[in-house]
Amino acid sequence: MTGPTAPRGRFITLEGGEGAGKSTQIRLLADRLEQAGIAVRTTREPGGAPGSELIRDLIVKGAVDRWTPMTEALLITAARAEHVARLIRPALEQGQWVLCDRFFDSTVAYQGAARGLGMTEMTNLQQLALGNFAPDLTLILDLPVDVGLARAVRREAGRTDGEDRFERMGQDFHSRLRRAYLEIAGQETARCQVIDADRDIGAIHGDIWKSVADRMDVTDGG
Incomplete structure (x- = not known):
């Protein structure tokens, strides 16, 4: 006889424009969940799986006009399909x-709205690639565009990896991006929660933890 099957894990994504602080908040949330006795895997997009990381280098570096919007969307979606198959699904099944820094909402917002391909069209592309696979909870970190870009500039000043292609796409691009994320949140209230990211790190984490604890029925380990 085989032993009981482990319950499926939960899939939580963090979304938002440049400089929203997603990476910091994922680390804090992972630590808090682990204190609560939950096994956690953190990952990112584009990337996460070996093949997806190769595609990441093509997408986030180089000239702003390196790719047409559709080529960019197809590359990102290919990386995502590999990520789900190789890392996300297996981890959930175990x-x-x-916890993922960006997922398909980024494609809907970045390529669909900000790059002009259409939010509906990009949603359909994600469904073609992933079927009905979706996060259990998406936390959208929202803050004014000028604040986020200023943070991103400070962050990039200390980096040497050249991953600043999207940061260089201009104020109008990032304004369209912010509006798109808020539209997604308004349309998918059962899955999405907007978090005010224009505050100190502790306050943001407190709201994120409350949302996760309430929606995922987690007992606080911190």
Whole structure:
């Protein structure tokens, strides 16, 4: 006889424009969940799986006009399909919770709205690639565009990896991006929660933890 199957893990994504602080908040949330006795896997997009990381280098570096919007969307979606197959689904099936820095909402917002391909069209592309696979909870970190870009500039000043292609796409691009994320949140209230990211790190984490604890029925380990 085989032993009992581990319950499926939960899949939580963090979204938002440049400089929203997603990476910091994922680390804090992962630590808090682990204190609560939950096995956690953190990952990112584009990337996450070996093949997806190769595609990441093509997308986030180089000239702003390196790719047409559709080529960009197809590359990102290919990376995502590989990421889900190689890392996310297996981890969830093993009972781990997966925290991901960006997922398909980024394609809908970045390529669909900000790059002009259409939000509906990009949603359809994600469904073609992933079927009905979706996060259990999406936390959208929202802040004014000028604040986020200023943070991104400070962050990039200390980096040497050249991953600043999207940051260089201009104020109008990032304004369209912010509006798109808020539209997604308004349309998918059962899955999405907007978090005010124009505050100190502790306050943002407090709201994120409350949302996760309430929606995922987690007992506080911190």
